[in-house]
Amino acid sequence: MRLDTRDLVVRYPGQQRPALDGVTMHVPAGTIYAVLGPNGSGKSTLMRAMLGIVNIQGGEALLDGKAIGSWDRRGLAQVVGAVSQSETISFPMTVREMVAMGRYPHLGPLEGEDDEDRAAIRNAVAQCDVTDLETRDVTTLSAGERQRVRIARALAQEPKVLVLDEPTSSLDIKHEMAILELLKRSVESGITVLLITHGLNLASRFADRMLLLSEGRVAAEGSPAEVVTVDVLTEVYGWPISVDHDEATGWPRVTPLRG
Amino acid sequence: MRRTPAEPIGRFALLFVLSLGACQDTASGEPEPLPEGIRAIDASGAQVALGEPAQRIISLVPSATQTLQALGVGDLLVGRTDYDTGAWLADVPSVGGGLDPNLEEIIALRPDLVIRFGGNQDPRTPARLDEFGITHAAVRPDRIADLYASVILLGRLTGADQAADSLVTAIEEGLAELSRNAESLPRLRAAYVLGGTPPWVAGPNTYIDEILDLLGADNVFSDLGALYTSVSREEIRARDIDVVLVSDASQFDGTLAPDARVVEIGSALEVPGPDVVRSARDVAELLRGPSGR
Amino acid sequence: MSRSKLAITLIAALLLASLLGVRFGSVPLTTGDVLGVLAGGGDDVQRDIVMRFRLPRVLLGMLVGGGLALAGATFQALLRNPLAEPYILGISGGASLGAVSVLALGLAAWGSWTLPLAAFAGALLAIVLVFRLATATGQAMDVRVLLLSGVVIAAFFSACIAFILAVSPARTVRSAVMWMMGSLDGATWGSVTLTAVYTLPAAAVLIALARPLNLMAIGEETAYYLGADVEGVKRVSLVIAALITAAGVAVAGVIGFVGLVVPHAVRLLVGSDHRALLPLSFLGGAAFLTSADLVARVAMDPAEVPIGVITAFVGVPFFLLLLRRSMSRA
Numbered sequence: 001m002r003l004d005t006r007d008l009v010v011r012y013p014g015q016q017r018p019a020l021d022g023v024t025m026h027v028p029a030g031t032i033y034a035v036l037g038p039n040g041s042g043k044s045t046l047m048r049a050m051l052g053i054v055n056i057q058g059g060e061a062l063l064d065g066k067a068i069g070s071w072d073r074r075g076l077a078q079v080v081g082a083v084s085q086s087e088t089i090s091f092p093m094t095v096r097e098m099v100a101m102g103r104y105p106h107l108g109p110l111e112g113e114d115d116e117d118r119a120a121i122r123n124a125v126a127q128c129d130v131t132d133l134e135t136r137d138v139t140t141l142s143a144g145e146r147q148r149v150r151i152a153r154a155l156a157q158e159p160k161v162l163v164l165d166e167p168t169s170s171l172d173i174k175h176e177m178a179i180l181e182l183l184k185r186s187v188e189s190g191i192t193v194l195l196i197t198h199g200l201n202l203a204s205r206f207a208d209r210m211l212l213l214s215e216g217r218v219a220a221e222g223s224p225a226e227v228v229t230v231d232v233l234t235e236v237y238g239w240p241i242s243v244d245h246d247e248a249t250g251w252p253r254v255t256p257l258r259g
Numbered sequence: 260m261r262r263t264p265a266e267p268i269g270r271f272a273l274l275f276v277l278s279l280g281a282c283q284d285t286a287s288g289e290p291e292p293l294p295e296g297i298r299a300i301d302a303s304g305a306q307v308a309l310g311e312p313a314q315r316i317i318s319l320v321p322s323a324t325q326t327l328q329a330l331g332v333g334d335l336l337v338g339r340t341d342y343d344t345g346a347w348l349a350d351v352p353s354v355g356g357g358l359d360p361n362l363e364e365i366i367a368l369r370p371d372l373v374i375r376f377g378g379n380q381d382p383r384t385p386a387r388l389d390e391f392g393i394t395h396a397a398v399r400p401d402r403i404a405d406l407y408a409s410v411i412l413l414g415r416l417t418g419a420d421q422a423a424d425s426l427v428t429a430i431e432e433g434l435a436e437l438s439r440n441a442e443s444l445p446r447l448r449a450a451y452v453l454g455g456t457p458p459w460v461a462g463p464n465t466y467i468d469e470i471l472d473l474l475g476a477d478n479v480f481s482d483l484g485a486l487y488t489s490v491s492r493e494e495i496r497a498r499d500i501d502v503v504l505v506s507d508a509s510q511f512d513g514t515l516a517p518d519a520r521v522v523e524i525g526s527a528l529e530v531p532g533p534d535v536v537r538s539a540r541d542v543a544e545l546l547r548g549p550s551g552r
Numbered sequence: 553m554s555r556s557k558l559a560i561t562l563i564a565a566l567l568l569a570s571l572l573g574v575r576f577g578s579v580p581l582t583t584g585d586v587l588g589v590l591a592g593g594g595d596d597v598q599r600d601i602v603m604r605f606r607l608p609r610v611l612l613g614m615l616v617g618g619g620l621a622l623a624g625a626t627f628q629a630l631l632r633n634p635l636a637e638p639y640i641l642g643i644s645g646g647a648s649l650g651a652v653s654v655l656a657l658g659l660a661a662w663g664s665w666t667l668p669l670a671a672f673a674g675a676l677l678a679i680v681l682v683f684r685l686a687t688a689t690g691q692a693m694d695v696r697v698l699l700l701s702g703v704v705i706a707a708f709f710s711a712c713i714a715f716i717l718a719v720s721p722a723r724t725v726r727s728a729v730m731w732m733m734g735s736l737d738g739a740t741w742g743s744v745t746l747t748a749v750y751t752l753p754a755a756a757v758l759i760a761l762a763r764p765l766n767l768m769a770i771g772e773e774t775a776y777y778l779g780a781d782v783e784g785v786k787r788v789s790l791v792i793a794a795l796i797t798a799a800g801v802a803v804a805g806v807i808g809f810v811g812l813v814v815p816h817a818v819r820l821l822v823g824s825d826h827r828a829l830l831p832l833s834f835l836g837g838a839a840f841l842t843s844a845d846l847v848a849r850v851a852m853d854p855a856e857v858p859i860g861v862i863t864a865f866v867g868v869p870f871f872l873l874l875l876r877r878s879m880s881r882a
Contacts, residue, residue: 053776077779087771090632091824101770104763105779157778342721455727456667456805457737457856480854488855489730490578491737493605497579497597517596 001064001079001160001192003027003050009058010045019045021216022059027209032183032193034203037213038237043196044085046213047165050194051082063161077105081154083164087146092137095149099125102156124155127182129175143170151179155186162186163194168202180206200254204228212236228252299415302377302408303397312418313372317365318343319357319384322400322532323374326413329533330422338368362387372416374398402466406430406531426533433536434473437543441475447546449476449502450495450519451528454510457489467504467528470535474543476502502546504528520548553821555828562835566614569842573610574602576846578854605739612739612747613845614838616800617810619751621837623793623800624811625818625829626758629769630790631695638797638811641702642678645709647801650674652713652728656720667731668743668802674709675798679791681705693786695772733858734805736845743803750799754792755834761789762826769824807860809867810837820874840867 005025011018020042027033035043048054049061052068061068063080081102102124103117113121125131128148138146147170154162162183168176180202183193187208197203203210204224212220212227214236220227233241233254240257297309317338318324324343327333339348340357354364358381365373370393375384377397388395396416398409407427414423449471451461461467462483471478479498480490492515500519505511508523522545527538575586579601588594589602620638627636639645650670659666685701687693717725764785767775775782797811814836815829822828844862851857 051777053773073776073781074779077777080777082777084773084777087774088632089770090634091628091769091819093770093824097823097825098770101767101778104767107763109760109763453723455730457735459726459730483855484852485855489735489858490854491605491849491856493601494578494854494856496600496605514600 002029003033003161003192003194004062004065005046005049005059006062007059008046008049008056008061010042010049010054011057012045012054018057018216020049023213023216023218024059025211025218025221027192027194029192030187030190031208032187032195032206034207034210035194035196035213036198036200036203036210037219040215041213042216043213044165045216047082047084047163047194047196050163051080052076074105077157079160081157081159081162083147083150083154083162083167085165085169087150089139089146092139094134095130095136095138095141096121096125096134098138098149099130099152099156102153105157120158121156124152127155128152129178144172144175147171148175148179159191161192161194163196165196166198167195168197168199176202200228200233201252204252204254224252228254297416297418299396299412301396301412302399302405305397307394307396307412307416309372309394309416313416315368315370316372316374316417317354317368317370318374319354319360320374320376320398320400321357322406322530323398323409323413324348325532325534326406326410326426327417329426330410330414330417330419332417332419332422335417337370338365358384360384362391365393366391372396374413376400400530400532402464403434403469403531403535406533406535410533430533430536434539437536437539438473438475441473441543444475444547447476447501448479448499449504449546450479450498450500450516451504452495452511453487453506455489457491458495458515459487459489460495462486462488466531470528470539470542474539474546476546504542504545522546555822555832558818558822558828558832559835562832562839566835566839566842569839569846570610570614573613573842573846574606577601577606577849578856604741608739608741608744609736609845610842611744612804613736613842615744615747615751616736616804616807617814617841617844618834618838619747619755619796619800620807620811621814621833621840622755622758622830623797624837625815625826625833626765626789626793627811628815629765629826630786630793631699632769632771633699634816635812636699637808638793638800639706639806639808640699641682641794642705642709643675643794643797644801644806645706645713646674646676646678646681647671647798648674648728648732648806649709649712649716650677651731651805652716655727655731656716656724672798672802675794675801678705678709679794679798683790693783695786698790730858732806734807734860735848735856736804736841736859737856738803747799747803751796754796758789758792758796759827759830759834761785762830765789765826765830766824769826805860807841807863809860809863810841813867813871814840817871817874820877 004027005023008020008023009018010020023046035046037043045054049056050068052071063071099121100113103113103120125134128151130145130148130152133141133145138149141149147167151167168179171179183195184206187193195203195207207224209222210224210227211218212232219236220232228243230241230243233243242255242257244253245251246253297312299307301307314335315337316327316335318327318336319340321340321343324336324339327336328347333347336351338354339351340360341353341355342357352368355361357376373388373393373395375395375397377399385395396412398412399405410423410426414420451467453459453461460480461478462485463478463481465486468478468481479500495515500516503511503516503519503521504524505521506525508521511521513521524542524545527542575583581598581601585594585598586602589598623638624636627638627640628634650673651667654667654670682698682701682705686698717728764775764780767778767780768782768785772782815833818829818832818836822832844859844866848857848859848862
């Protein structure tokens with residue numbers, strides 16, 4: 001499924017400038033699309049708009065060509081898996097119970113889990129490497145472990161679209177790379193991934209296309225090579241940056257310089 | 260026993276208090292001069308001392324207010340509580356509640372004696388009165404014996420000893436007569452229910468208990484541990500009761516004691532006051548029913 | 553502990569408490585007497601004791617206890633706060649104000665509906681005020697504002713009650729305090745039926761909302777992502793839980809600890825999945841309150857101890873025990 005926005009405007013009540021001020025974005029189906037930008041540039045708002053959580057004041061946001069607002073809640077949850085930045089959990093719950101919640105959009109009010117559901121849960125747990133944490137209480141996990149559990153929950157939904165907000169912020173190198181490679185594999189099986197992140201280097205390595213936001217507007221859009229350039233980044237981030245390429249792999253390398 | 264145990268206690272109290280004053284007596288045969296000072300022990304066991312009989316009294320205890328009136332010294336009253344009712348008190352200002360009176364008002368009325376509740380309900384007031392050097396005397400309004408003691412005490416403090424003595428005698432005789440009348444009648448099984456969920460009843464060692472006993476009735480709840488207790492409805496239902504006394508008949512579910520007579524006595528038996536004989540007589544008539552004594 | 557094991561245990565406990573609650577009381581009856589009444593015989597006094605007093609009382613205890621525990625679990629999920637309990641929205645304050653006003657004005661009478669009706673009206677007033685305050689901004693209901701509004705409204709009602717009691721005679725104060733401490737003694741077949749007709753369907757609705765409540769307990773945004781109708785569920789479950797509580801308080805006074813401790817105890821044993829937590833909390837609350845009422849009636853026989861005292865004395869140590877057990881396992 002593809003995701004699109006056209007001149008999207010979102011304004012929070014009581015705020016001076018709109019959080020998103022005419023953002024146009026096209027996410028082709030089956031690609032990893034990274035959204036980057038400084039703090040406050042509107043990245044999380046864009047995610048919320050794509051999930052139908054905030055009201056749109058102008059323009060449109062579309063999932064598979066249909067306006068987000070016209071999708072019914074449950075239908076939307078059946079195809080879009082989301083992982084927000086953080087969650088506070090007040091009550092004890094096992095990892096398995098947490099991941100199993102990903103199946104809720106597919107279950108009727110009185111339905112219990114069937115084999116299909118259980119398989120989906122098992123898969124998601126394995127893919128995120130939390131199998132040996134399955135019976136643990138989520139409130140006793142580290143931030144990184146909790147993050148992986150939440151990603152597993154989104155995967156358990158067997159979504160066609162994954163929207164993730166800083167999904168690897170608390171993860172160590174091994175787990176961060178594992179998740180990014182998992183996203184790559186998911187895309188290969190047809191899932192569309194919208195990834196909000198701060199990590200310029202890894203984003204430009206894994207993303208097919210990128211969007212750079214600045215103060216609610218699009219500063220640059222296109223392939224990583226087009227977006228990750230010295231002029232654009234320096235201007236958007238307000239800090240001198242140098243961009244070169246790794247000799248062996250050719251991947252772009254972004255280095256912040258002295259201020 | 261049928262005779263009130265308060266009788267010998269009353270006499271003893273009278274003797275005790277008078278004997279304290281007797282130390283001041285002169286030996287001459289001439290009319291006795293006024294005592295140099297009045298000393299008495301109040302209901303809290305503290306000594307109360309007055310240079311001369313009280314002239315300006317504030318009463319924080321409604322039954323004491325009534326007692327002062329009964330002793331003929333009601334005109335000495337300069338202050339009362341919100342709970343003191345009576346046409347004769349119309350011109351006497353109130354100082355608020357008996358347990359939480361307005362100290363400023365009390366002081367402004369310049370009393371030479373304040374009558375307060377004995378017991379621990381209000382430790383503040385006696386302390387504050389002491390601070391301002393106002394003499395105070397404690398009375399207890401709980402039982403008949405307390406009534407005698409407070410009558411005698413108030414008589415002593417107002418110089419109305421003789422009136423006090425007469426009043427005590429009158430009460431004793433009145434109660435004794437009621438008791439004698441009840442002797443020949445069959446004992447009734449009675450309960451005093453005060454309402455509430457679960458119902459609240461009067462137990463042993465209460466004033467109500469004393470009066471009932473005097474009037475030839477046994478309190479069916481005399482096995483309770485405390486003065487007043489809440490009991491389940493089934494407890495009332497299960498006990499063999501002839502008469503249920505209530506303040507307000509609408510507050511009692513008659514089906515809890517279907518074989519009993521329900522008798523409404525209003526506030527007659529709330530607190531022993533100088534009109535105890537009249538109250539007891541009224542209750543006696545109600546107890547025995549329209550068939551009379 | 554597995555869910556079915558806990559369910560069986562609780563049902564057994566409930567049955568046992570009910571049987572004992574009918575067999576025992578402040579009045580000494582033999583098992584033979586009680587069975588005789590249930591078989592259709594027994595003298596008038598015995599019949600009244602068993603059929604008019606004990607049986608309705610046991611049933612009311614089940615309904616009120618179950619309702620309070622269920623409401624407590626629901627509030628804890630919606631407010632995402634382990635300290636939440638049924639009275640958190642000022643409901644007990646409102647109900648108490650209604651009851652105390654009636655007592656102070658001398659309008660109460662045994663066997664009539666004045667007191668429970670006034671208590672219910674007071675509870676409704678509290679609910680309406682709190683909801684109004686929480687939605688005043690016109691936006692979606694923020695549960696944190698709801699919580700704070702509840703605290704403020706409860707404090708206001710407390711002040712009103714204190715004022716009324718300060719100017720009332722001792723007898724009124726005592727009646728008010730006793731009412732606020734809670735009692736199941738006033739149970740009649742009428743009040744049991746009314747409470748059942750009201751509480752059981754409401755409980756069924758809440759239990760049916762178990763899955764969305766699971767999601768709400770993690771966070772409203774996450775609940776959205778996973779397809780829950782957050783606003784709708786919030787509104788419906790808050791209102792129903794509040795009304796169940798109001799009904800319980802109106803008919804039995806303010807009985808504390810059931811709504812706070814029972815859901816936590818169940819959670820410690822079977823986890824936070826509301827599909828099990830809600831019905832098991834109901835059962836647990838029913839068993840707990842019925843047992844507590846039995847103790848209230850026989851502990852200081854023939855006097856009756858206020859049931860709120862029993863729930864506190866029993867609830868707290870029991871909960872601490874379970875807490876220790878869970879901490880040593882984790």
